[in-house]
Structures are given as C-alpha cells and as structure tokens.
Amino acid sequence: MPVQPRPSAAVMLLRDTQSGLEVFMVRRSAKSAFMPDVYVFPGGVVMEEDRAIEAAARLCVPAQTTVADPEGRTKLGHGLRVAALRELFEEANVLLAYTAEQRMLAIDEKSLPRFMDYRRLFHQQQGSMEAMLSSERLLLASDQLHYFSHWITPEASPRRYDTHFFLAQAPGEQEAMYDRIETSDGIWIGPGEALARYEAGTFDLAFPTIYQLRELAVFPTVGVALAGSDQQYVRTQRPVMIEKDGQTQILLPEEPA
DSSP states (O other): OOOOOOOEEEEEEEEETEEEEEEEEEEEEOOOOSSTTEESSSSOOOOOOHHHHHTTTTOOOOOOOOOOTTTTTTSTTTSSHHHHHHHHHHHSSOOOOTTTHHHTTOTTTHHHHHHHHHHHHHHOOOOOOHHHHHTTTEEEGGGGGGEEEEEETTOSSOEEEEEEEEEOOOOTTOOOOSSSSSSEEEEEEOOHHHHHHHHHTOOOBOOOHHHHHHHHTTTSSHHHHHHHHHHHHOOOEEOOOETTTEEEEEOTTTTTO
C-alpha cells in the first residue's frame, strides 16, 4: 500500500535585479533523509500549530480567491499558508508579516538579534509562531502568497509529500540567508541560470523543481510573475516512477517513457 503523502508547502521567494528575475533557493544538507544535497525552495510539512494559527483570524490575513485556486485548496484552515511562511522564516530568514502600523515587517540591526533568537528556538523545536506574533504584534502576510503549483510525490516513493508551492516577493528590508542546519547553502539565482547549471551537472535539482523553474523562467519581473500566477489554474501534478534499462525514472503520466 502506498505511503500517505504528508501535506506540505514551499515558497519561491522572488526579487527583481538588473539582469532579471531571481529566486532564492537553499541546498538541502548532504545528511538529509529526503533529497540530500539538492537545491530546493524553502518549505516543509504542515504542523498542527499552522492550522491553529490559520483558524485564529487575528493572526493572518485571508487571501482572495483567484483563478489559480477556485476550489480553495489553499484557503486558511488547511495550514498550508502558515506552514509556507513559517518554513520561509526558519530556512531563509524571511518573515512575511505586517506590523501594527499595517506595514511590511522590516528587520534592522537592532531587531535582528531578537528575530534570530526566535529562529533559533524554532530550530530547537521550542517556542511557537503564535507566541512570536503576539509578542511582536505582527499579522502574517498570508495574502502575499500567490499559488503557483501543486505536486504529489510518486506512489512508489517511501517518503511522500502533497506539496503546494507559492510565489512571494522578497521584502526590501530583510535579508534572505540559509539556516546552516537543514540546509548547507543559499543562493539568489535566475531560473534560466539554475537550469543551465543543472544541465551542466553543477546544480542538483529535484524533478518538480526543474518544471517549476521552466515555468518561472518565462516571467521577466516579479510583478508579472505574481499576476500571471493568479490568472493560471494550478493543476495537480502526479509524477510516476518507472524502471527502464535497469534505472528508475520519474515522469509525468503524459510524458513518453
């Protein structure tokens, strides 16, 4: 019987540069039990606290229904948006949240040590997102997440995830950096460059990431990418694993073997 996939979420954090759109990626630790040494987008499984925070209207901003998700697969209550924001903070040091003055959170030199302490506690599985939000008087910017893609790990895999991917614009007054615990590197990179490095054998990518980078590469700016994602229905992708010539291959069902 196939392993039941675990609900999870990830964020493709974007920024504009003179050379074009870039996305922040982290490299999973070589010791990781799942996709070791591969470049991915910050993300992880949904926790019970993520669902609880979404159920508390005072802690996050509801997202409007778009063409991308008319059924409400990522609406508040499933925990996906908070999981994405929490993992982005843990793995990439970016917290998308609004202050009491309804501005996007800025983390300066004075407040950086305080937020680093929160992040350290999260890594030690201590503290809580809810406690941090209440203490800092913050509201999670769950409305800043734009639904982009949905992938479910093949049934034959021993570890399976039902992962929803979001796009988000990087805040101007925060610095993205990897966590040095679950990840061993962090990089801002253009989608086209990431794919070129992958083809050259110097930038390991997971199967879904290759497709997502291809889709992202058509957008010239962050604004166009966010608007485009809201106008494109997100299909659920269910790749399969097959054996060919003594090797395991991953394909989408409609692709030729």
